Amino acid sequence: MSPRVEAVAFMVWRHCEPIGWDCTLAEAAAAIGETTRAVGHACKEKGWTHRFRTSATDYRAPLAVLEAS
Structure with a gap:
């Protein structure tokens, strides 16, 4: 693996690990x-x-469900 790929991987890990990988690849x-x-x-x-x-x-989904009730 090239140093550039390793650097990107580290930045991804540094962002994602504290949030439990709760994001999409695009968000990361x-x-x-x-x-x-x-x-x-x-x-x-x-x-x-x-x-x-x-x-x-979709942070609007729970509100839409509540409003429809």
């Missing part, structure tokens, strides 16, 4: 200022792709 990429492609590649190399959520959290 945005948080560390990298492209989703670079983050995806680093995570694939590390075997971390299964740790991410597969969809964004």
Whole structure:
């Protein structure tokens, strides 16, 4: 693994570990200022792709359910 990929992987780990990997790959990429492609590649190399959520959290969903009741 190249030093660049290792650096991206470290930044991903540093962002995701404290929040329990409760983010999507795209959210992690945005948080560390990298492209989703670079983050995806680093995570694939590390075997971390299964740790991410597969969809964004919709914070409006609980309110919509309550309002519909």
